[in-house]
Amino acid sequence: MRKANTGQVRIIEAFLAVIIVFSAFAISGNLPSNHNVTRKEDLASIGLNALMHLGSDGFLGKCIDNAEWSSIREALSLLLPSGVAFNLTIYDSAMRQINTENIANSGLNSQKTTFVEYICVSQNATFRCYILHLHLAVMA
Amino acid sequence: MKTLKHKFRGNSSGQLLVVAALAIAMLIASASIYVYELGVEQNSQGSLQTANFIPVIKQCTRNALISSLANISNGGSRTVLSANLEELAETLRSLKQQAIFQLAFSLHNDSNYESGVWLLWSAEGFGVSSVYTNFELSVQGAENLELNYALNITTTVLVEGFYIGNGDEKNVTLMCRIYNEGNPAQAKNISIFYELDEAWVPANPLVLDFGNGTYIISFTALITSNNVHISAQVTDLRGIFSYANATCIKA
Numbered sequence: 001m002r003k004a005n006t007g008q009v010r011i012i013e014a015f016l017a018v019i020i021v022f023s024a025f026a027i028s029g030n031l032p033s034n035h036n037v038t039r040k041e042d043l044a045s046i047g048l049n050a051l052m053h054l055g056s057d058g059f060l061g062k063c064i065d066n067a068e069w070s071s072i073r074e075a076l077s078l079l080l081p082s083g084v085a086f087n088l089t090i091y092d093s094a095m096r097q098i099n100t101e102n103i104a105n106s107g108l109n110s111q112k113t114t115f116v117e118y119i120c121v122s123q124n125a126t127f128r129c130y131i132l133h134l135h136l137a138v139m140a
Numbered sequence: 141m142k143t144l145k146h147k148f149r150g151n152s153s154g155q156l157l158v159v160a161a162l163a164i165a166m167l168i169a170s171a172s173i174y175v176y177e178l179g180v181e182q183n184s185q186g187s188l189q190t191a192n193f194i195p196v197i198k199q200c201t202r203n204a205l206i207s208s209l210a211n212i213s214n215g216g217s218r219t220v221l222s223a224n225l226e227e228l229a230e231t232l233r234s235l236k237q238q239a240i241f242q243l244a245f246s247l248h249n250d251s252n253y254e255s256g257v258w259l260l261w262s263a264e265g266f267g268v269s270s271v272y273t274n275f276e277l278s279v280q281g282a283e284n285l286e287l288n289y290a291l292n293i294t295t296t297v298l299v300e301g302f303y304i305g306n307g308d309e310k311n312v313t314l315m316c317r318i319y320n321e322g323n324p325a326q327a328k329n330i331s332i333f334y335e336l337d338e339a340w341v342p343a344n345p346l347v348l349d350f351g352n353g354t355y356i357i358s359f360t361a362l363i364t365s366n367n368v369h370i371s372a373q374v375t376d377l378r379g380i381f382s383y384a385n386a387t388c389i390k391a
Contacts, residue, residue: 017161018161020162021165024166027169028172044189048196051196052195058203061203093230118196119235120200121201121204121207121228123203123206125214127208127211127223127224129200129228129231
C-alpha cells in the first residue's frame with residue numbers, strides 16, 4: 001500500500017513540475033507585446049523626418065504658399081517608404097483647412113493609423129504659419 | 141544507515157524535481173520579464189516625440205527669421221521680426237502635442253544690430269542684411285526641458301571691379317560674391333546701376349554665373365568721370381535683398 005502510494009506521489013510531483021514549467025511559459029507568452037507600438041512610433045518618426053526634410057530648404061512652405069498640392073503629394077510619395085499610406089491635411093494658424101485637394105497616396109485604414117503633427121513656416125516675405133496633420137499607416 | 145540514506149534519497153527525488161521545476165520556471169519568468177522591460181525601455185525612447193519635435197521648432201524659428209528679413213530688407217518695418225516671432229510662439233502653444241512648448245525670444249542689440257536687425261548697405265565694397273535673435277524654448281510635459289539657442293540669418297554681398305577703355309566709353313567688369321551665413325549662395329536677381337551726373341542709371345550687364353556664389357558682371361557705359369561708381373543690388377534665393385556700392389578705377 002505504501003509502495004503504491006509512493007508511485008502515485010511521484011506521478012503527482014512530476015505532474016506538478018510540468019504544470020509549474022508550463023505556467024511560466026504561459027505567463028511569459030501573455031506579457032503585452034510592444035512590437036505594434038514600436039512600429040507606430042517608427043512610422044511617426046519616419047513621417048516627421050520626411051516633413052522636416054521637405055521643410056528644411058523652404059520647399060514645403062513654398063508649395064503650400066503656391067497651393068501646389070500635387071508637388072507635396074509626389075514629394076511625400078518619394079520620401080516615405082513604399083507600402084506606407086499617407087493622408088496630409090494642412091491648416092492655417094487659425095486651424096482652417098487650406099488644402100483644396102486630397103494629399104494622399106491611397107486608402108488609409110482608419111483603425112491602424114499613426115498621427116504626426118508638424119508646424120511649417122514659409123520663408124516668404126509675408127509670414128505664414130501652417131499646421132500639418134499627417135496620418136500614416138502600413139498598407140496591408 | 142545506508143538503507144536509510146538510500147530511502148531518504150529515494151523519497152526526496154520527487155521534491156527535488158518540483159524544486160528544479162520551480163527554479164526553471166523562475167529562470168523563464170525572469171528572462172521574459174527582462175526582455176519585456178528592455179522592450180518597454182526602447183519603446184519609451186522611441187516615443188520621445190517631444191525630443192523629435194525640438195528640431196522642427198528650430199527649423200520654424202529659422203524660417204521665421206528668413207521670412208522677416210526678406211520682408212524688412214525689401215522695405216518692411218523692423219517690427220515685423222518681433223510680430224512674426226510672437227505669432228509663431230502663439231501657434232506653438234496651440235499645438236496638440238504631448239508637451240506644451242513655450243517659445244520666448246530676445247532681439248539682439250549691439251553696435252551693429254538694432255532690435256535684432258542689421259542692414260549695412262552704404263559701405264564701400266560690401267553690403268549686409270542680417271537678423272540675430274536669441275531663443276529660449278521651454279518644454280513642459282512628461283519631461284521638462286529648457287533650451288537656449290541663437291539664430292543668425294545673414295546675406296552678404298561683396299563687390300569689386302575695374303574698367304578698361306579710353307575716353308567716355310568704359311567697359312566695366314565687376315566680381316560679385318554672395319554669401320548666406322558665411323557660405324557661398326546663389327542669387328535670384330542681380331541689378332547693376334552706375335552713377336551718372338549724380339543719378340543712378342541702370343546698366344545692361346552681361347552676367348556670368350560660376351555656380352558657387354561668384355558672378356562676373358560686365359557692361360559698357362558712357363561715363364565722363366575717371367572713376368565709375370557702381371551699385372550691385374542682389375536678391376538671394378530666399379528673397380533677402382542687399383546691395384553694395386563700389387568704385388571702379390581704370391585697370
